Each structure stands twice: as structure tokens, then as C-alpha cells.
Amino acid sequence: MKVPGGSPEEALTIAALTNAAKEVLEGAFPPIWIKGEVSNFTAHRNGHWYFSLRDATAQLSCVVWSRDTKCIPAPPDEGMQVMAHGQLSVYAARGQMQFMVRAMEAEGEGLWRKAFEKTKAALEKDGLLDPSRKRMLPRFPQRVAVITSPDGAALHDIISVIQRRNSGVEIIVIPAAVQGETAPDSLVAALDRLARWRGADVVIVGRGGGSREDLWAFNDERVARAIAACPIPTISAVGHEVDFTIADLVADFRAATPSAAAEAAVPVLADIVAGIRGLGDSIRAAAELRVRDAGFTLRQISRDLGVRSLRSVERRRSRVQELAARLETLSPLATLARGYAVALNENGGALPSAALFKPGMQFAMEMRDGRVHATADDVIVRADRGPKTDDRKQRRPSTGAV
Amino acid sequence: MTFEQNLERLEQIAASLDRDDLSLEQALTLFEEGIAKLKAASAELAKAEGRVAKLVEKAEGVFEIHEADDRG
Numbered sequence: 001m002k003v004p005g006g007s008p009e010e011a012l013t014i015a016a017l018t019n020a021a022k023e024v025l026e027g028a029f030p031p032i033w034i035k036g037e038v039s040n041f042t043a044h045r046n047g048h049w050y051f052s053l054r055d056a057t058a059q060l061s062c063v064v065w066s067r068d069t070k071c072i073p074a075p076p077d078e079g080m081q082v083m084a085h086g087q088l089s090v091y092a093a094r095g096q097m098q099f100m101v102r103a104m105e106a107e108g109e110g111l112w113r114k115a116f117e118k119t120k121a122a123l124e125k126d127g128l129l130d131p132s133r134k135r136m137l138p139r140f141p142q143r144v145a146v147i148t149s150p151d152g153a154a155l156h157d158i159i160s161v162i163q164r165r166n167s168g169v170e171i172i173v174i175p176a177a178v179q180g181e182t183a184p185d186s187l188v189a190a191l192d193r194l195a196r197w198r199g200a201d202v203v204i205v206g207r208g209g210g211s212r213e214d215l216w217a218f219n220d221e222r223v224a225r226a227i228a229a230c231p232i233p234t235i236s237a238v239g240h241e242v243d244f245t246i247a248d249l250v251a252d253f254r255a256a257t258p259s260a261a262a263e264a265a266v267p268v269l270a271d272i273v274a275g276i277r278g279l280g281d282s283i284r285a286a287a288e289l290r291v292r293d294a295g296f297t298l299r300q301i302s303r304d305l306g307v308r309s310l311r312s313v314e315r316r317r318s319r320v321q322e323l324a325a326r327l328e329t330l331s332p333l334a335t336l337a338r339g340y341a342v343a344l345n346e347n348g349g350a351l352p353s354a355a356l357f358k359p360g361m362q363f364a365m366e367m368r369d370g371r372v373h374a375t376a377d378d379v380i381v382r383a384d385r386g387p388k389t390d391d392r393k394q395r396r397p398s399t400g401a402v
Numbered sequence: 403m404t405f406e407q408n409l410e411r412l413e414q415i416a417a418s419l420d421r422d423d424l425s426l427e428q429a430l431t432l433f434e435e436g437i438a439k440l441k442a443a444s445a446e447l448a449k450a451e452g453r454v455a456k457l458v459e460k461a462e463g464v465f466e467i468h469e470a471d472d473r474g
Contacts, residue, residue, distance in 0.1 A: 139406055140406045140409060142404075142405060142450055150456075159454055163452060166452070167452045168447065168450030168451065168452045169450070169452050170450075170454075170455065171453070171454045172455055172456070172467060173454065173455070173456045173457070173470060174456075174457045175456065193457065193459055193465075194457070196463055196465075197457060197459075197465045199457075199465070269447075276409070276443055276444060276447070279409075279412045279413060279416050279436075279440065280437075280440045282416045282419075282420075283412070283416050283419050283436040283437075283440075286416065286419035286420055287419060287429060287430065287432075287436075290419070290424070290426060290430075290433075291426070291430075
């Protein structure tokens, strides 16, 4: 009886044996979780990862095919204790037992943390986490874009909170996958669409709560960069209060939940209306005050002007009266009117002093109602008296001569 | 001018009117502008019509807004 491999004639080829061994192994072990320490990790150019998992007494070759690396947050570190999920098999080309890893976790969320820190460092290096990049949210948005799953509870929460606060705000939904392998590309595409559209005042990017894997798209570096590049202010709203993602770090505002994001994005309409009314009241009051002030000033000036002009007329009038009075007393006509006469020489010049006369001199006397020509009989000049008394002395004989 | 710009201008005007270094003419000009902004902002507020819609890109760079069912 011929048995395969039972005799030199029935010798098996290597390919046949390793294939048979592979089938036996794969049949005996369904996909399982194994644990061990990572050593000799290599990320090959072709995208596959190669490493060994070992403990004190044994080791096992492991591979992660390129397409499966995407499901693992980050490559493990050398010496890291990990749990790997996969299929035990045989790698025929090397005649080696090999474990094909589909998923991997590290103690204490080590891989997630590592991936998170790595992405954070990359963004930090490009200045995308700089607090000075954070923009103010618009105070009165009229159009709020929401990038999330169209079927999620998050969208429902956001819409109901916004409509309760201000029913006049328009909500534009840009649907995106928020979990699974396609989520990062889908989120990036939605952010890109929003950036090109530019029709919204602010955007909320997020989703409701879920497992760490569910939220992982929001730790994706490309998603983070798309959020950072968004031309309008961004609000991240991923999961619950305790969930902190890379998207939260790059967004202009991190809301703890989707409802909180809606509250941050949209002010209450009644508050806006009250604010506008208050502003109207305050400018009206300020303008009225200004007009009242101006009116008061105007009245004051006009009153002042009246008083001043009255005073100046009064001053002029009294001056005129004063001058008139002085003129009156100084007028020679007034003296004549009182009955006095003025002696004039032949040229009509006044002769106010006896010393100007000579006996026999002809002179005239100007009086109120005419002129008298006379001749001086005798002239007596009193040496001890001023010319004024001379006048008096002179007049007498003259008058007497008429 | 957007609603937000109108309101910001209105706030500036209110602050300016509170200062004393304005002439009456400047104050009245500002006041008139303020009343106009107030009207514009109130009209904008009355005009705002809330809705829930979906952004749809028909072709590269051609956007349409489609009415969505109101989930609120």
C-alpha cells in the first residue's frame, strides 16, 4: 500500500507538505488572541509589518498585511507587551509558522496613546495647535454647517438645541461617515466641500459617544489638518465630556458634547433682540442728551448776547449824554445866552484880557442878539489878578459904554 | 453689510455717542447712521428663516442646498 511519504518513491514535495501543514494548522486554530513581547519590528517598504512575539521560552513570527495596518492605531514599540488577534498559519516560502495579525492592542491603551501623541506632535510641529490660531466664533451666525452622520443622535441633538435657541438660524448638514475605515476620508471630503462652498458662518464637526475605535477618525491626522485648514471657525463635538480627540485640539472651540456645540454656536434669539433694543435705547438717549445740551448752550449764549448788547448801547448812550452836556457848557453861545458879551478885536479875534486893550482902541462886543462897536475909554490892568478877573473888569466899562 | 457687521457698527456708534468730544453735527450724523443700522439689523432678524437643509455638490464646485426633513 502506497502512503504519501511512506517510501523514497512516494516522497512528498516541500510545497505539498507545507501546504498540508498549513491546512492542518489553520483548521486546528480559529482566529485567536495571543499575547507576547514585540521584538525585531520592521515596517517594510511594501507596507507590511514584520515582527516576532515572544516570551521567556518561545517566539512566533508575526505579520500584519498592509491593508490591515490601517486597523491598528500605531506600530508597536520594541519590547512592548501586546495582545494580537489573528490566524496561525504557515509561510511556505520560508517553511515557517507565522501568525497573521488583524488587530492589536497594547497594555494600558499604549498603542492608542502612542498614535495620539504621534499625531499631536506632527500637528504641533506645524504650529497647528498654537493657541493663537484659535479664532473667535461668530457672535450672530445665520448659517451653521454640521458635519456628522445624517442618521446619528448627534445631528438630532444639534438641530433641536439650535432651533430651541434661535429658530431663525439655518442649519446646513454635510453628511459624512463618522466611524469605520471610510470615516477619515469622508470627513476630509466634507470639510473640503464646506471650505469650497464657504456659505456657512461656523461649522460643528462631530458625533455622539462611542468606543475608542468608533471615535478614532477624529484622531486622524488628515481630519485634523482639514479642520485646521477650514476657512470658517470650527467647533469640535466628539462623544462625551471624557472623550478628548485630536480634532478637539485643532478646532477653534472644543465642545464637550454635540448639544454643547450647538449652544456654543448659536446665541439665544431673545438675548439678541434685547441687545439690539438696548443699543437703540442707548444711542437715542445719548443723542437726545446731546441735543438738549446744545439747546441749553444756545439759550445761554443768546441770553448772554442780549445782556451784552444792551449794556453796550447803554454805555454809548450815557457817553453821548455826557458829551452833549459838556458841549453845552463849553459853547460860547450858551454864555452869550445868559447875557454876557465877548469883546472882539477888529479881526474878529476874542479879547479875553484887559491887557489886550489900549485906551482909544476900537473893538466890538458880540452879544446874544447882535454886535456893538465901541471904543475903550480907559484901561486898568490889575496886576494882582489873573486874566479871568480882568475880563470881568473890562466888561463893565464896555457894557457901560453901550 | 452682514447682521454681525451692522451690530458691531451699532455698538461703536453707541460708544462714540457716549464720548463728549463730538460736535453736535457729528453726534447727529452718528445717530442717524445708528438708527439706519438698527433698522437694518432688525429687518435682517425678521427676515431670517430657519430651516434644515443638506449641502449637495452637483459637480466640482457647484453646490446646491436641498431641503431635508426637519428633525427638530
